[in-house]
Amino acid sequence: MAADTQIALPRGGTLRAAVAVPETAGPHPGVVVIHEVFGDQPEMREVCDEFARRGYVAAMPDLYSAGGPRFLCVARTMMEVASGRSGRALGYLAATHAWLAERDDVVGERVGMIGFCMGGSFALAYIGASAAEVKVAAVNYGEVPRRANALRSACPIVASYGGRDMVTRSHASRLQDHLERLGIEHDVKVYPEAGHSFMTQGSHPIGRLVFLPMRLGYEPAAAADAWERVFTFFDARLKAG
Numbered sequence: 001m002a003a004d005t006q007i008a009l010p011r012g013g014t015l016r017a018a019v020a021v022p023e024t025a026g027p028h029p030g031v032v033v034i035h036e037v038f039g040d041q042p043e044m045r046e047v048c049d050e051f052a053r054r055g056y057v058a059a060m061p062d063l064y065s066a067g068g069p070r071f072l073c074v075a076r077t078m079m080e081v082a083s084g085r086s087g088r089a090l091g092y093l094a095a096t097h098a099w100l101a102e103r104d105d106v107v108g109e110r111v112g113m114i115g116f117c118m119g120g121s122f123a124l125a126y127i128g129a130s131a132a133e134v135k136v137a138a139v140n141y142g143e144v145p146r147r148a149n150a151l152r153s154a155c156p157i158v159a160s161y162g163g164r165d166m167v168t169r170s171h172a173s174r175l176q177d178h179l180e181r182l183g184i185e186h187d188v189k190v191y192p193e194a195g196h197s198f199m200t201q202g203s204h205p206i207g208r209l210v211f212l213p214m215r216l217g218y219e220p221a222a223a224a225d226a227w228e229r230v231f232t233f234f235d236a237r238l239k240a241g
Helices: 042-052 070-083 088-100 116-127 169-181 203-210 220-236
Strands: 003-008 014-020 028-034 057-061 106-116 136-140 159-162 184-193
Touching: 003 088, 014 042, 014 088, 028 042, 028 088, 028 116, 028 220, 042 057, 042 106, 057 088, 070 203, 088 106, 088 116, 106 116, 106 220, 116 136, 136 220, 159 169, 159 220, 169 184, 184 220
Parallel strands: 028 057, 028 106, 106 136, 136 159, 159 184
Antiparallel strands: 003 014, 014 057
16 A cells, blocks of 8 residues: 655755555566646556556655645646646656665665656656656656647657546647657557546546546556556666666
């Protein structure tokens, strides 16, 4: 089970996070998990647990846990997604990445990143604009920058989108076009039968109404295929050799 922990921030203060560790002896590859807009939820912790079962040390920062009242943190984070500019959230990811890579049970140069929804957008922003030493990334129904140059520094990417998601489904082809133009290794797939958030079993009845055009909901067959692609992609780049 993912356990609570605290990550020190460079300018003071701490960031709440969840960490899941394999039962087998390490060191292991690591993965930074970036949650959806709903925050630190049970289904996001289950993602950490599944990576641990697969032999990864997984760390998920709570992007809403630092910087003041929760509603302000949520608003600030959403504005950062909308603007596409680096802000506090990307700083929190950098702190989590550094904390994870420095652990004794992690091979520091073998760290990947996975993001969902808003987290997928942040994953692209983090790996695209800096030499962050992330070896592989999974982007799941995340928004993609309009300009290919925003992903100039990106690592290999595996990405999944739902064809019924009227908001982000077009971003799949944009991502594929960008990565092909940049010559970056990738595996991008759209699942026609799935909507948004189809890879995790979250319960968000209000979210389903607020984000109605996104067709939120778990889709077992699509999820199973998407997860198989993710772990195949990650294992080949973080465990091989």
